[in-house]
Amino acid sequence: MSDASNEKTNTMNQTIEQIIQRQSRPRLELPAPNEAELQLVLRCGLRAPDHFRLKPWRFLVLQGAALIRLGETFQAIKAKELGELSEAQVQKFLNMPLRAPMIIVAIANIQEHPKVPPIEQAVAVGCAVQNMQLALASMGYGAMWRTGDLAFNPAVKEYFKAQEKDEIIGFLYVGTPAGPVKELTEQAIEEAVEFWS
Numbered sequence: 001m002s003d004a005s006n007e008k009t010n011t012m013n014q015t016i017e018q019i020i021q022r023q024s025r026p027r028l029e030l031p032a033p034n035e036a037e038l039q040l041v042l043r044c045g046l047r048a049p050d051h052f053r054l055k056p057w058r059f060l061v062l063q064g065a066a067l068i069r070l071g072e073t074f075q076a077i078k079a080k081e082l083g084e085l086s087e088a089q090v091q092k093f094l095n096m097p098l099r100a101p102m103i104i105v106a107i108a109n110i111q112e113h114p115k116v117p118p119i120e121q122a123v124a125v126g127c128a129v130q131n132m133q134l135a136l137a138s139m140g141y142g143a144m145w146r147t148g149d150l151a152f153n154p155a156v157k158e159y160f161k162a163q164e165k166d167e168i169i170g171f172l173y174v175g176t177p178a179g180p181v182k183e184l185t186e187q188a189i190e191e192a193v194e195f196w197s
Contacts, residue, residue: 018138023184025142028100028175032063037139044135048128054113056121057128060105060160067097070159077155100144100173104132105160108167118165125169132172142177145170 033041042059050056062070075093079085085093097103108125110118133143150156151168162168 018134020186021184022134022137023181024144025177025181026099026144026173027178028142028144028173029178030101030175032100032102032175033136033139033141037141041132041135041139045128045132048124048131050124051116051120052113054111054116054121054124056108056111057125058107058109058162058166059128060107062097062103062105063101067101067103070097070103071095073156073159074150077150077153077159080155096150097171100175102174104129104172104174106169106172107160107162108169109163110165110167118167122167122169125167129170129172136174140176141174144173146173147171 032038038061045057045059046055048057071094074096075085075090078089078093082089106125106129108118108122110121113121129145133145136143147168147170151170154164157164157166157168160168
């Protein structure tokens, strides 16, 4: 086998192994990606499938004080919705964004298009998030893709200057994994796939 063939096989095997081993890492700490690493991660996101090249994505990178402000916003929105919050609830909403040193907010800017329905645009942004997760894993970082009711809350959309038709696809929490890796349980192909001929 030639050197070029060996290199191609090694690259393929590394890529496939990274995809198979990828898992969410809920416990994240410093350091987060530096500026150069983050640029690469974002570039990977922008390579997601994109029908008619609508570029339906918008990413907001939050760190430091922006995470604190987001927690305060979550707490204020939930207090307005639910009325008086207990101290435990206040702390919960304030601390939600502090579970990682960086959050990438992925928003689908839904556009009217006769051949690209809204769901396809939202899926494109989801593919971008997955590309970023794989890039982060290849650099030794961890990520956790979170949504929850706040991702679908109109007041949260407004905070991020998203239009009513837009969708928050997720909050990608990013950092260095803390704690042990859980054993992966791989789903059997037969449970999810049918072969038609």
